[in-house]
Amino acid sequence: MLMNQSFSIVVNGRLLRVSEGTSVAAAMMLANEACRVSVRGERRGPLCGMGICMECRATVNGVKHQRTCQVMCTPAMEVVTA
Amino acid sequence: MSCGFDVVVVGAGPGGIAAATIAAEAGLRVCLLDDNRSPGGQIWRGLHPEAARKGPHGRDFVQWTERLRRAECEVWSGWQVIDCAAPGTLRTECEDEVRDVEWRKLIVATGARERFLPFPGWTLPGVAGAGGLQALVKSGLDVRGKRIVVAGTGPLLPAIAAGLSDAGANIIAIYEQAPMSRLLGFGVTLAGYPGKLVEGLGYFRKLRGVFYRTGSWVKRGEGSMRLERVTITDGRSEWSHDCDWLACGFHLVPNLELPALLGCEMADGYVSVDELQQSSVTGVACVGELTGIGGLEKALLEGKIAGWSAAGRENEGHALTKRMSSVRNFARRLDRSVQPAGRPIPRQRVCGPTAAAPHAAGATCTTSGGGRTVQAGRGARAGGR
Numbered sequence: 167m168l169m170n171q172s173f174s175i176v177v178n179g180r181l182l183r184v185s186e187g188t189s190v191a192a193a194m195m196l197a198n199e200a201c202r203v204s205v206r207g208e209r210r211g212p213l214c215g216m217g218i219c220m221e222c223r224a225t226v227n228g229v230k231h232q233r234t235c236q237v238m239c240t241p242a243m244e245v246v247t248a
Numbered sequence: 249m250s251c252g253f254d255v256v257v258v259g260a261g262p263g264g265i266a267a268a269t270i271a272a273e274a275g276l277r278v279c280l281l282d283d284n285r286s287p288g289g290q291i292w293r294g295l296h297p298e299a300a301r302k303g304p305h306g307r308d309f310v311q312w313t314e315r316l317r318r319a320e321c322e323v324w325s326g327w328q329v330i331d332c333a334a335p336g337t338l339r340t341e342c343e344d345e346v347r348d349v350e351w352r353k354l355i356v357a358t359g360a361r362e363r364f365l366p367f368p369g370w371t372l373p374g375v376a377g378a379g380g381l382q383a384l385v386k387s388g389l390d391v392r393g394k395r396i397v398v399a400g401t402g403p404l405l406p407a408i409a410a411g412l413s414d415a416g417a418n419i420i421a422i423y424e425q426a427p428m429s430r431l432l433g434f435g436v437t438l439a440g441y442p443g444k445l446v447e448g449l450g451y452f453r454k455l456r457g458v459f460y461r462t463g464s465w466v467k468r469g470e471g472s473m474r475l476e477r478v479t480i481t482d483g484r485s486e487w488s489h490d491c492d493w494l495a496c497g498f499h500l501v502p503n504l505e506l507p508a509l510l511g512c513e514m515a516d517g518y519v520s521v522d523e524l525q526q527s528s529v530t531g532v533a534c535v536g537e538l539t540g541i542g543g544l545e546k547a548l549l550e551g552k553i554a555g556w557s558a559a560g561r562e563n564e565g566h567a568l569t570k571r572m573s574s575v576r577n578f579a580r581r582l583d584r585s586v587q588p589a590g591r592p593i594p595r596q597r598v599c600g601p602t603a604a605a606p607h608a609a610g611a612t613c614t615t616s617g618g619g620r621t622v623q624a625g626r627g628a629r630a631g632g633r
Contacts, residue, residue: 177261178528182555184388187388188387188389189387191389192388192389193386193388195373196389196390201373204371209372209373210373211372211374211376211474212376213364213380214362214364214376214380215376215377215380215382215383215384215387216284216293216361216379216383217283217284218361219364221371228394235327235384235387236283238285238387239388
């Protein structure tokens with residue numbers, strides 16, 4: 167894993183510095199934020215890490231239900247817990 | 249938009265890459281599509297060519313990605329199959345674009361996912377699949393100094409623990425739920441496959457000093473905002489570990505949604521194929537984990553056979569089938585040693601209907617969101633809770 171550049175993204179209104187090649191799911195865990203909250207109010211994070219289980223859905227740049235483990239962070243990206 | 253190819257390959261892991269490369273080298277118009285951001289599948293996920301040269305599977309990765317690049321093959325990364333629009337046509341999507349793709353030959357190499365068994369607390373952030381946590385680490389999750397319990401079953405657990413340890417994690421323990429007797433049976437089997445045995449020993453050497461125990465499994469996970477503690481049992485007593493992550497997976501199940509949608513015949517939870525990897529549906533071949541969990545060597549070999557076969561060069565395919573019996577045997581015995589038997593499996597159904605996921609037996613807990621959606625397993629834990 168070679169990671170060169172780092173940049174900032176915004177997670178629930180807070181700035182977070184991440185390295186290039188970081189998935190949004192990994193970033194959410196680094197920020198200690200849940201990816202989504204279930205209808206019963208439980209915090210949820212990534213389970214399968216490979217785009218299958220749908221547990222890591224969050225709102226990325228205004229688009230709801232993005233599987234964050236399959237989306238790579240890009241500079242100034244905005245992520246909100248769903 | 250619609251387009252057509254001689255061969256469409258779904259899934260860009262080792263099996264799909266081998267199939268697409270061979271078919272493209274033989275002069276066919278080939279499209280290789282995959283949901284992930286770059287080819288490689290799970291085993292080659294996140295590998296960088298420079299770093300890969302040193303790794304255990306690195307040489308294969310470098311060799312095949314290089315060959316794929318030289319072959320004139322279209323590679324669509326970030327594309328998902330969502331439907332069969334008509335016979336011989338797949339409907340695919342990528343973010344906000346949809347394309348119908350026509351094929352003359354279709355090679356399905358959708359691989360496998362981890363089997364998850366539920367337990368109280370399994371939805372807490374900090375509980376991930378074993379391969380799942382490995383994938384997260386490969387995509388930037390920092391686990392340096394984090395306390396990790398690895399649990400579940402299967403030969404992947406020590407390999408994954410070794411990888412996490414390399415990434416700087418503090419592996420507290422590995423709990424393998426299969427009893428030692430069954431593992432020893434598999435160990436004897438492994439002895440017939442020296443390459444695999446050496447690989448396994450290598451992981452254990454790296455993990456020297458890490459507590460490894462068989463016949464025990466996770467009873468529950470606890471924590472308020474995220475996982476803080478895991479309780480383990482051997483069926484008689486219980487004990488707990490404070491930890492940051494639980495990496496828990498019960499071996500693998502094949503991703504059968506697409507072969508099921510196409511109507512491929514199955515037996516014992518896998519797609520039935522002939523010597524040249526052809527399924528019961530004309531023009532559709534299946535390779536890799538879909539035909540039996542067997543790992544890299546089996547996937548590459550089957551991919552090559554399917555590639556030759558798609559190119560009408562069956563003789564080249566037949567020449568490779570001699571090597572198949574040993575890798576298939578390995579797959580069968582592996583399957584037997586890691587069946588989640590030997591402990592009660594929760595009876596209650598923890599998720600929605602399993603109609604579109606025929607392999608999702610009872611506690612496997614994979615479920616499909618929409619009836620015709622190929623990307624099933626959606627909402628495995630999400631189902632209305």
